[in-house]
Amino acid sequence: MNLWLFFQNQVLGMQWLNALVGKLLTAVGLDTASRLGGSVQFFLYDTIKITVLLLVLIFAISWVQSYFPPERSRRIMGRFHGMGANTVAALLGTVTPFCSCSSIPIFIGFTGAGLPLGVTFSFLISSPMVDLGSLVLLTGVFGIKVAAAYVVLGLVVAVAGGTLIESLHMEKYLEPLAHAGGGVDLDAPTLTTADRLQYAKGQALSTYRKVLPYLLVGVGVGAVIHNWIPQAWVETVLGSGNPFGVLAAVIVGVPMYADIFGTIPVAEALLAKGAQLGTVLSFMMAVTTLSLPSLILLRKVVKPKLLALFIAICVVGIVIVGYLFNALQFVLI
Template sequence: MQILKAIWDFFQYQILAMKWLDGLIGRGLSAIGLDTSARLGGSIEFFLYDVIKITILLCSLIFLISYIQSYFPPERSKRILGRFHGVWANCISALLGTVTPFCSCSSIPLFIGFTSAGLPVGVTFSFLISSPMVDLGSLLLLMSIFGAKVAIIYVIVGLIVAVVGGTIIEKLHMERYVESFILSAGSVDIESPDLTKKDRLIYAKEQMLSTFKKVFPYILVGVGIGAVIHNWIPAEWVSLVLGSKNPFGVVLATLIGVPMYADIFGTIPIAEALLYKGAQLGTILSFMMAVTTLSLPSMIMLRKAVKPKLLALFIGICTIGIILVGYFFNAIQGFII
């Protein structure tokens, strides 16, 4: 057991968290005369370490996930989903969301395609909720900062929110609130040509570069905000607003996150800094989930596909689910961290 624990700790801290990189950057900054224990030096160290770490993880994950995705083009995904019914269809749809785009705006075109293909609306909404909230990238990045227990539980409860949310929409028969042009579009089910291994590698590389170009600005902004929180904002302020003394911290964090737009890679540095400063885990995760799932730009895009009543129901389900998840994590924080 000790050997397995040592192997896991090495994977956790040196591969995912890249603690060696933090030490290397700290020594490099000290060598050029910067005091990393001071605010400015600490901010620069935090910024460089997180940007490099997240970039390495981001590119590696996108390449791997895109390679896997090459075996599951939209046509094949539609056929797979079409084989399941009831809550099982919602479960498979939510799981499919874990290996698809990293932000809600990227997920909406796939949601529209699945709905146009005739899949039940509740099933496609399970996909739409899980895709930005619980992708494989979020699992590994959360493991690199919060540990395996937090990451695994986060993914499980996120999938539960997606399945429950899609099931509620299905039971309420909300199909009539999908815009008519989506329902009447239809779908031509064309077999994707067989790809060679080289083709799949090229596809994965192109997806990695394309996604990286879109996401990198948000990484810089997120890490920059995290560096400021980490080194300049007093811990007492963060603890007062988002700590255990404020019972409405989860609700506040969720409402703050909704109008923002970022993905999991841009919000994790902020979450890391907030946790270090004394914010509660569930409050931080609620903020992350709200930003990635209910961003204002994605809601504007979704409004083009669904009518206001269905959009309001979707926002309401996600908001309530995120708040409940936040309070749940706050309640178990002492057992998992």
């Protein structure tokens, strides 16, 4: 237990880095107990921590992704049927792109290759909501129990949503563009170990450059919440006293565009100020799964009725997960 806590707090959570940043700021004359000093410490610590974890995680996950190009993923999913296929699609979503917008081209490839519609939607829900990076980062911030529960429930939402869409036979609500991905059947070139490492390096740097603006905004918002927003305000809006906190978090989260790496600092700050666990996690899920730009892209692939069903399934699933986490908060943290 002591070894695991050390790994969680010092390796993933990098609490030593927080102490080091605090000492350096104090050495240059900044009072870290003040609002300004505390904000600067939070911003520097979280930015450096998430940057290090992000680069390492994206490199490792991209190396894994090199073994699962879309055509191979399609062949794997094609071997399964029914809920088993939805489960495999949701699991494959955990080793694919980190944001909802970058998942849609793969979704088009899968639909164009003739995979069942429900299976492709299980992938589309899972890919931005749940990934291996989120498991590691959530462990460092909230602990292993919260991280594991988040991933499991996210997969449940993805499987259930895809299964429901499949049972309703919504294929007629696909736009012609959804059938443009037939080339996914092509065999992938054989990659050497050096090729895979080079690919992982390129993906890590490319993805980091893309998410850096959202990371900085997220950490900045988290720093403001952590040191400038009165705790009573957060508790009133997102605490246990407001039964509609989860709904408010989802409504606020949907118009935003970020990935889980940019939302974690905000969630961390909100939780520290008294927001309920399920409320902040539902906010994270809404931002990563139902961002407005991704819905605009998805509309080019599916007709309004199917898009509305997708949104409704995600919102209901996220709200249920949020209230469930709120109910179990005393057990998880």
